[in-house]
Amino acid sequence: MRVLGGRVSIQHLCARSMSIHAPRIRWSRGRTKPADEDLQLLMRLRDGDERAFVMLVNKHHDPMLRLARTFVHSHAVAEEVVQETWVGVLRGIDRFEGRSSLRTWLLAILVNRARSAGVREARSVAASDSEGFVAAVDASRFDSTGAWSSPPEQWVDDLEERMGARALRDQILEALVQMPERQRAVVMLRDVDGLRSDEVCHVLELTAANERVLLHRGRSRLRQALEDRIGVAGV
Amino acid sequence: MRLFAPAEIPCQQVVEMISDYLEGALPARDRRRLEHHLAGCPHCSAYLAQMRETLRLTGRLVPEDLSPEMQGEFSDVYRRWRSEQ
Numbered sequence: 544m545r546v547l548g549g550r551v552s553i554q555h556l557c558a559r560s561m562s563i564h565a566p567r568i569r570w571s572r573g574r575t576k577p578a579d580e581d582l583q584l585l586m587r588l589r590d591g592d593e594r595a596f597v598m599l600v601n602k603h604h605d606p607m608l609r610l611a612r613t614f615v616h617s618h619a620v621a622e623e624v625v626q627e628t629w630v631g632v633l634r635g636i637d638r639f640e641g642r643s644s645l646r647t648w649l650l651a652i653l654v655n656r657a658r659s660a661g662v663r664e665a666r667s668v669a670a671s672d673s674e675g676f677v678a679a680v681d682a683s684r685f686d687s688t689g690a691w692s693s694p695p696e697q698w699v700d701d702l703e704e705r706m707g708a709r710a711l712r713d714q715i716l717e718a719l720v721q722m723p724e725r726q727r728a729v730v731m732l733r734d735v736d737g738l739r740s741d742e743v744c745h746v747l748e749l750t751a752a753n754e755r756v757l758l759h760r761g762r763s764r765l766r767q768a769l770e771d772r773i774g775v776a777g778v
Numbered sequence: 779m780r781l782f783a784p785a786e787i788p789c790q791q792v793v794e795m796i797s798d799y800l801e802g803a804l805p806a807r808d809r810r811r812l813e814h815h816l817a818g819c820p821h822c823s824a825y826l827a828q829m830r831e832t833l834r835l836t837g838r839l840v841p842e843d844l845s846p847e848m849q850g851e852f853s854d855v856y857r858r859w860r861s862e863q
Contacts, residue, residue, distance in 0.1 A: 633859040679793040689788025694821035759797035766832040
């Protein structure tokens, strides 16, 4: 699945050469910790192991591209930002001291690149907050005391059986695309990529309070999108 | 003793606290009030379950693997860097 992805072209960086078929990496929860895997790959990379680099790229490219897309409108420019980030990572690899996870370090570099490249001014948190208070659930569903007048229906237990995994996935993706960019970046990093809250704050330079507001709004939208879909389907 | 009974939170406010609750970011007093409300409100409990299910489904989105072509292109980036060393 590719959320906002595409194909990277780096012909302007270097001429094509033979391709290397490194093993593909799936995010494997419950086995070696991702952070440990990263450190092992990093050590191999420092030792000159090209396959380790490809494996690192393989593992982190999609989250990086998706995050870049929250700062730039053009997909091509986002790809350039990601490529520049990897070049910067290689050049600065000896400066990584392991105080944050490698992933956090990579994403922080990417955000700096996206901003300093001047391809587009990053929207500030204040900008996304400027949409004002957005209720998690429409006020019309509560009575004057704040109690539910149109309560949520019970649809959790057999949602997937009734709707189908693909329809659910598509609905979530559509809702993500429709989100304001900062919200999407926070939800992607926290709920899709699984960064800790403090890592999300570090990468996006957010205060903890702002991160939680954006996360709350984004998650509320996703839940509402699923509920809407169920309503349309008449389930 | 009403003075020490937890103040009731209306459902409309509960839904605004759910994400922070799931993040473990609510102050202890608010968390207790929220849990007290949830214990007696099936609608807000249903909402919480829906939010948990939403997060579970969102967390299942995984990045697509890089194509062999892209892997080759990034190999070029690496070789270029090595040649600069």
